[in-house]
Amino acid sequence: MLGKLIDKLKKGLTKTREGMVQKIREVIRRRPEIDEETLEEIEEILIEADVGVEPTLRIIDQLRERFETGEPVENPETAIQEFLEKEIRKILLPSDTAPSIAITTKPHIILVVGVNGVGKTTTIGKMAHKLSREGKKVLFAAGDTFRAAAIDQLGIWADRTGSDIVQHQPGADAASVAFDAIQAARARDIDVVLIDTAGRLHTKINLMEEVKKIRRVVAKAMPGAPHETLLVLDATTGQNAVIQAKQFHSTVELTGLVLAKLDGTAKGGVVIAIADELDLPVRYVGLGEGIEDLDDFDPENFVRALFD
Numbered sequence: 001m002l003g004k005l006i007d008k009l010k011k012g013l014t015k016t017r018e019g020m021v022q023k024i025r026e027v028i029r030r031r032p033e034i035d036e037e038t039l040e041e042i043e044e045i046l047i048e049a050d051v052g053v054e055p056t057l058r059i060i061d062q063l064r065e066r067f068e069t070g071e072p073v074e075n076p077e078t079a080i081q082e083f084l085e086k087e088i089r090k091i092l093l094p095s096d097t098a099p100s101i102a103i104t105t106k107p108h109i110i111l112v113v114g115v116n117g118v119g120k121t122t123t124i125g126k127m128a129h130k131l132s133r134e135g136k137k138v139l140f141a142a143g144d145t146f147r148a149a150a151i152d153q154l155g156i157w158a159d160r161t162g163s164d165i166v167q168h169q170p171g172a173d174a175a176s177v178a179f180d181a182i183q184a185a186r187a188r189d190i191d192v193v194l195i196d197t198a199g200r201l202h203t204k205i206n207l208m209e210e211v212k213k214i215r216r217v218v219a220k221a222m223p224g225a226p227h228e229t230l231l232v233l234d235a236t237t238g239q240n241a242v243i244q245a246k247q248f249h250s251t252v253e254l255t256g257l258v259l260a261k262l263d264g265t266a267k268g269g270v271v272i273a274i275a276d277e278l279d280l281p282v283r284y285v286g287l288g289e290g291i292e293d294l295d296d297f298d299p300e301n302f303v304r305a306l307f308d
Ligand SMILES: Nc1nc2c(ncn2[C@@H]2O[C@H](COP(=O)(O)OP(=O)(O)OP(=O)(O)O)[C@@H](O)[C@H]2O)c(=O)[nH]1
Pocket: 114, 115, 116, 117, 118, 119, 120, 121, 122, 123, 144, 150, 197, 198, 199, 200, 260, 261, 262, 263, 264, 285, 286, 287, 288, 289, 293
């Protein structure tokens, strides 16, 4: 079971494994003495993989302290790899503060936000699949009312996952869709409501005000809701993901992150930057476009899949 999970994660992380871990291995093979130039090359690879400047410099400093004594290191490839693994694990572990999505109330309201095209709607579909397999009844709120196609897209996911959907006409007020969805959930004995929202740039004030309003109306429809506010990030956008997270967090108080499209990038090191810079748990990682391609984020498995 665990082996299968790791294999799937390994496959999803192929590009990052090639772009980061394998490149570091090559450097060490080429330059078995761990000197300043070796460290510089490793530093470059980590920055390239979007690990983030601060965590990278910290890791390099620690490597220097540990290895740069001028003495030859026995089996440097394994030694450095084990060292990096340990350091990365140290950064990732604190981000595992809670089990992924604990369903504590009924209905449990989950608001999903993020920039355009990051993978919000797809993530909602994949989450519904997971939840329905756990026996939960799911209802979607089609809160992306900007485009008719967005409502249709969510409708397709509703069919695929056997979920209910509450939708209004294109152009309708997103907050009132969310409100109606919560009322419907109560009436239909629904376990989880997943609220899709339109993509919005974190820099556009009026759009950020709109998502604030959705949140406010959700709280009015059900005190204590939303029980979870997830920001979906596109792993291929690199360091900008950190900026997006900060902006959304200050507007709608996030409870967790989803890192989608990890399969599509060699810059999966961004998980490390995110864990280092933000005080928010990564709940899920997206590893493809398919219905099964969403994994609970487990730092231990992540590091194993990266370095195995
Ligand atoms: N490879 C890969 N593709 C993904 C993943 N998640 C989503 N996608 C793809 O990314 C594209 C955009 O996904 P959507 O779910 O429509 O993104 P969105 O955030 O809802 O977009 P807007 O509603 O337009 O803001 C689609 O083609 C998805 O199939 C993932 O984890 N891996």
